Amino acid sequence: MERKKNTNVIAITDHSPVGNAAIMYGASLARFFESSLTIVTNFSFEPLLQPRLGNGDFLAVLQQAQSMVDVTVNETPFQPEGLNAMAESANHIMYVIGVSRSSSAQFNPSRALQFIAPSRLPVMAVGEAPVGGPQWQNILLSVDVDLPAKEKALWAGYFNRYGNSNIHILHNEYHDSISKDKLSDLMDFINKLYENLEIQAIPHIITPKAYNLDQYAVEHADDYQAAALVVMTTTHKTFIDRIFGTREKQLLANPQNLPVLFINERDDLFVLCT
Numbered sequence: 665m666e667r668k669k670n671t672n673v674i675a676i677t678d679h680s681p682v683g684n685a686a687i688m689y690g691a692s693l694a695r696f697f698e699s700s701l702t703i704v705t706n707f708s709f710e711p712l713l714q715p716r717l718g719n720g721d722f723l724a725v726l727q728q729a730q731s732m733v734d735v736t737v738n739e740t741p742f743q744p745e746g747l748n749a750m751a752e753s754a755n756h757i758m759y760v761i762g763v764s765r766s767s768s769a770q771f772n773p774s775r776a777l778q779f780i781a782p783s784r785l786p787v788m789a790v791g792e793a794p795v796g797g798p799q800w801q802n803i804l805l806s807v808d809v810d811l812p813a814k815e816k817a818l819w820a821g822y823f824n825r826y827g828n829s830n831i832h833i834l835h836n837e838y839h840d841s842i843s844k845d846k847l848s849d850l851m852d853f854i855n856k857l858y859e860n861l862e863i864q865a866i867p868h869i870i871t872p873k874a875y876n877l878d879q880y881a882v883e884h885a886d887d888y889q890a891a892a893l894v895v896m897t898t899t900h901k902t903f904i905d906r907i908f909g910t911r912e913k914q915l916l917a918n919p920q921n922l923p924v925l926f927i928n929e930r931d932d933l934f935v936l937c938t
Contacts, residue, residue, distance in 0.1 A: 668755060668757075668935075668936055669755075670700075670755055671697060671698070671699040671700075671755045671756070671757045671936070672694070672699050672700045672701070672702055672754065672755060672756045672757065673690050673693050673694040673697070673699050673700070673701050673702070673756070673757060673758050673759075673760060674690070674701075674702045674704060674747075674751060674756055674758070674759050674760070674785075675687045675689070675690030675691075675701060675702070675703050675704070675759075675760040675761075676703075676704045676707045676747075676759065676760070676761050676762075676770075676771075677703060677704070677705055677722065677762070678705075678707075678716060678770040679705070679716060679719050679721070679722045680762070680764070680769065680770065681721075681762075681792065682762030682763065682764045682769065682771075682790070682791060682792065683762045683770065684721055684722060684725040684762075684793075685762045685790055685791065685792050685793040686760045686761055686762035686790055687701075687703055687722075687725050687726065687729050687760075688725060688728065688729065688793045688797065688798070689760050689788065689790045689793060689798055689923065690703070690729070690760040691728070691729035691732045691733050691735070692732070692797055692798045692800075693758065693760060693788065693798075693800075694732070694733040695732050695733050696800055696823075696826055696827050697757065697758075697822070697826055697936070698826070699733070699757060700733055700734040700735070700736065701729060701733050701734070701735045701736070702735075702736045702737075702738055702756075703726070703729070703735060703736070703737045703738065704738050704740075704742060704747065705722075705737060705738070705739050706739055706740060706741045706742060707741075707742045707743075707747060707770075708741070708742075708743060708770075709743065709744065709775065709778070709779075710743070711741070711743070712741050715739060715741065744778075744779060744782065745782075748782060748783060748784070748785075751783075751784075751785055752784060756785060757785065757786075757934075757936060758785055758786050758787070758788055758925075759779075759783060759785050759786070759787045759788065760787075760788045760790060761776060761779065761787060761788070761789055761790070762789075762790055762791070763776045763789045763790070763791065763916045763917045764791070764917055765917045771789075772917070773913050773916040773917055774913070776789055776916050777910070777912070777913055777916070780897060780912075780926045780928070781897070781928070783928060784928065784930060784934075786819060786925050786926065786927045787925070787926045788892070788923055788924070788925045788926075789915075789916055789917075789923065789924050789925075789926060790923045791917055791918070791921040791923075792921055794921070798891060798923070799891055800823055800827055800829050800891045800892065801827075801829055801830060801889065801891060802829065802830045802832060802888050802889050802890045802891055803820050803823045803824075803829045803830070803831050803832065803890065803891060803892055803893075803894060804832050804834060804881045804885065804888060804890045804892070804893040804894070805817060805820040805831055805832065805833050805834070805865075805893075805894050806833075806834045806835070806877035806878050806880075806881050806893070806895065807833055807834065807835040807847070807850055807851065807854070807877070808835075808836075808877050808878075809836075809838065809843050809846035809847050809850065810846075811896055812896050812929055813850050813853070813854065813896070814853070815896065815927045815929060815930065815934075816894045816895060816896050816925075816927050817853075817854045817857060817858075818857065818934075818935075819894050819925060819927055819936075820865075820894045821857065821858060821861055821863045821865075822936050823892075824863045824864065824865075825861060825862075825863060829891075830864075830866060831858075831863065831864070831865040831866065832865075832866050832868055832888050832890070833851075833854065833865050833866065833867045833868065834868050834870055834874075834877055834880070834881055835847060835851070835867070835868075835869065835870065835877070836869070836870050836871075836873045836874060836877065837869050837870070837871055837873065838873075851867075876911055876914075878893065878895050878911060878912070878915055879911070879914060879915070881893050882915055882918045882920055882922050882924070883920065885920050885922045886920070890922060891923065892922065892923040892924065892925055893915070893922055893923075893924045893925070894924075894925045894927065895912060895915065895924060895925070895926060895927070896926075896927055896928075896929060897910070897912055897926055897927065897928050897929075898910040898911060898912060912924075912926060
């Protein structure tokens with residue numbers, strides 16, 4: 665397997681508990697993907713009046729991360745445009761952010777989506793770090809006939825290529841010919857992709873049919889001992905999406921504490937390994 669060299673994961677922290685959890689998840693992912701870790705400490709949607717200072721909890725988490733991977737602490741003040749420009753300038757492969765339901769959190773669900781929307785990198789949104797650290801043995805991939813699947817199938821596959829994670833493919837059973845044909849085409853693509861990359865996946869037919877497969881995956885994550893769910897973001901928002909929010913907003917800071925990897929559709933396909 666040929667892999668990209670000198671790749672890097674970016675974890676963003678504001679020194680809050682979920683911000684520090686982002687560091688630990690980031691270190692775990694960096695180790696998993698044979699990457700280094702950059703910790704950004706002064707990100708804000710608006711200009712910061714003064715730099716954030718690390719507290720005792722941050723220093724303890726930093727020391728733990730440094731025991732796992734090569735770590736760089738970047739204290740430069742960043743707003744989204746500048747951070748995305750920096751991320752595009754080198755082999756950065758993923759952001760990790762800690763999301764909380766608190767309205768005052770740096771990344772509450774609304775602000776997390778605001779950050780995710782323009783990103784060309786996948787964004788792993790996490791909650792509190794699990795006891796014993798995150799494990800990546802089981803990854804969930806939902807296949808919905810009405811949503812694109814190419815990028816998320818590829819990223820789910822990377823977990824198998826790098827660490828032999830089990831990829832669980834969840835899809836509904838359809839009885840109308842149009843949906844059956846769409847699902848057949850999607851599964852043919854995924855099966856061919858995984859065959860070429862020598863990736864093993866485990867299909868699961870969901871019955872009765874789940875209205876929202878991503879939400880179903882989160883709610884049943886324990887059934888698969890899942891470490892993360894890989895999803896695509898909504899590209900074309902409907903009127904209902906603009907009033908009530910997109911599907912993915914409900915996945916952020918979920919009660920199951922399941923990390924979710926959000927991927928925006930790109931014109932150019934990002935390839936981490938072949």
